[in-house]
Amino acid sequence: MPDVYKQSFKQNYTNNIELSIFNCGLERCAPGQTWGPGIRDHYLIHLVVSGRGTFEVGGRTFAVAPGDLFFARPSQLIRYSADEQQPWEYSWVGFNGACAHKLAAQLPFTDEQPVHHTSDPDGMRTALTNIYSSRGLQPQNEAAMVGYLYLFISALMKETSEAKPHSTSSSSQYVLNAIKYIQFNYSHDISIDDVAKSVGVSRSHLYRVFMLNVGKSPIDYLTDYRINEACKLLRAGNLSIAEVAVSVGFFDQFYFSRVFKRAKGVPPSKYLASQTDAAETPDAE
Template sequence: MPDVYKQSFKQNYSNNIELSIFNCGLERCAPGHTWGPGIRDHYLIHLVLSGKGTFHLNGRTWELSPGDLFLVQPNQLNTYAADTQQPWEYCWIGFNGVCAHKLVGLLPFSDTEPVHHTENPEAIRKAMEDVYLSRGMQPENETAMVGYLYLFISALMRERNERKPHASNSSNQYVLNAIKFIQFNYSHDISIDDVAKSVGVSRSHLYRVFMTNVGKSPIDYLTEYRINEACKLLRAGNLSIAEVAISVGFFDQFYFSRVFKRAKGVPPSKYAAQQEQQNAAQEEPELSVAQS
């Protein structure tokens, strides 16, 4: 058997609260080497490179071999152990952060199935090793490590989508992706054709799934979103009507005024004046107390 080794890097402090790497490394374990039972305070993903081992979680046991990945989530009591005859060699990445839970939910793991077999172990191994090879204590090292972590996560996302193609192509997912596109691009001169193209469906199909899932057409949703954003800007009172119109994707002020009045019952100028009056009325009691 090749010599036992362990190469690891542990991050003692992180400036990145969205996604932070706790540790990463590669190890060829001694026969029967065991971790646990215990819990982690972060997410931990292992990829088995060679040999065999077992993973125990929630009363179940998985026999693992090369190409298998297993996920440990925070506060899960688990144990994993190298085989006594063919001990495994694996690499791992431990991470956490505000975005970690959401990202892990898009990976090919679940609470009941924390093990995934990759059909492309070399690519996944390289993605994990890139994280380790970028290690260091300087800000540029941390930035590179997190960047490579995102690429690793992206590779696993693709495997999930390839294995479950219908999960990402449901009508609900089309709508969610379209809404996200609108929220990021409403201030630009976009059309519903642009929205449909961004999610990979025809305009007519986008209309049908919007009516089914949202109860309104895509153009009505886009217009409503723009008008609601315009209301926020008008309430702030820092911009002219023309500036508000352009800021929410209307490049014709008069058309903006017509659409706004149809949606809110008053033109934007009157809406802004009403907001000023309401703000002034809310401030008057404080002024009167101060004067007394």
Template sequence: MNKLSNDTYKHSFKPKIRENLGLTVYNCGFQKCESGYTWGPALRDHYLIHYVTAGKGTYKVNNNIYEVHAGMMFAVFESSVVSYSADEKDPWEYYWVGFNGADAERLVKLSPLRKEAPVLNAKGNDVFQSALLDIYRNAGSGPADEARMVGYLYLFLSHLIALSAGNAKYSSSSAVYVENALKFIRYNYSNKIDICDIAKNIGVSRSHLYRIFVRHLSMSPNEYLAKFRINEACALLRNSSLSIGEIANSVGFDDQLYFSRVFKKYKGVAPSRYVSQTGQHSD
């Protein structure tokens, strides 16, 4: 890691716990880099978007090298090995946000950024700098802080999605079905709903529901519903005094043992262990 000189700065925030319903801020901040400042080569376990406000630098990914200057964005996709360096003579300044979650891939796919096209010219759209700064200004570890950060992240992504020509993907019929399915899940996950209920509610067959989920979210409807419920359970474990059984019932599981198995599948630990690790609640 390069040491910052006196005329450079870095302000950043990383929450200790990275859980949220559908979207989670992993890190955020802004930095004026010193000459030649470099990160990588390495990979991230989340999405990371930089918006350059001054200077220039280079971004390397998949054997491609991109020249990036003020008014441009570059995106790091999870599990991609990348490196980026500030210019020696005119080092860049940038704002960034790192994020992930059940909704992250769907939202990124609606934007102009792609793995095969990870750099975007957004010059003249000063809204991005202020949107990213709002995320940082509302950084904090409490539930209210987390909600504000995610809210501003959604606003930032909405500006990014608006750059997509005509929002063709967003208005496609399959995308509308997915949106309606996600809304149904958000409003009904605590009930004993299954995939047949979701498909019936939005007016498609179960097989078609499966296909459009895989196409738009890269996961099955069952997996999305399970992850959604487990992330909701994590929030309750951290922020309520409910027992494990009460939490299981609250997120749509009527069998506590089955809930514990699903929880461990997605979080790597049992609910009781997760609780002890966060120190928020004991059953």
């Protein structure tokens, strides 16, 4: 058996809230090598290059072979193990961010089928290798890694559309349209009823498809999106807290502060102060 190896890169900090790479790498595992059971706080995609193994999620076990990709969502209890006789070699990328949910909804994975056999294993491997090869701690490295991640996701989305050419009326499409509406209108005084009307479904149906595809309710998604946008504006340092609140669709500053603290653990004033302190502290080597 070839020697085992592991080459990996982990981000400890990211400036990109929209789409952030948490980790990436490539590994040839030892026989029976296992991760889990456990949960991740980000999306995780593995591409099996050679060998075999199993992926366990949702109480089910899936056999995984070369050319297969297996997909884990945040907070899912998962376990994956290399075969004892033919341990796998794989590449992987872990990511999250405000855009991650809508992108994941367009990938060829479902809770019922979290394993997908790619029609282009060499292309997928190259895409993941490009992410890892661009690794580094400088802003330009992060930009390159995220750029290659988008290309990898784009290739997967293409396989989704080819496999389901008539899926535009599916529940995921309602979610995508709702997310687009939120992203273009979050700064206005919109309600979930407005979002539901914009995509032509009832409020209750929108709730169901959001929970299915995103894992959170429409109001939670809207709130999280607004708070993440508020964080960007606070870090920029050009606006007062009241101005930031209005800019992201909160027209009561005190309510904005309560929601912000619930989401981030600190009120916006302390968040702003922490960003200022961080900017004034020189990087330690």
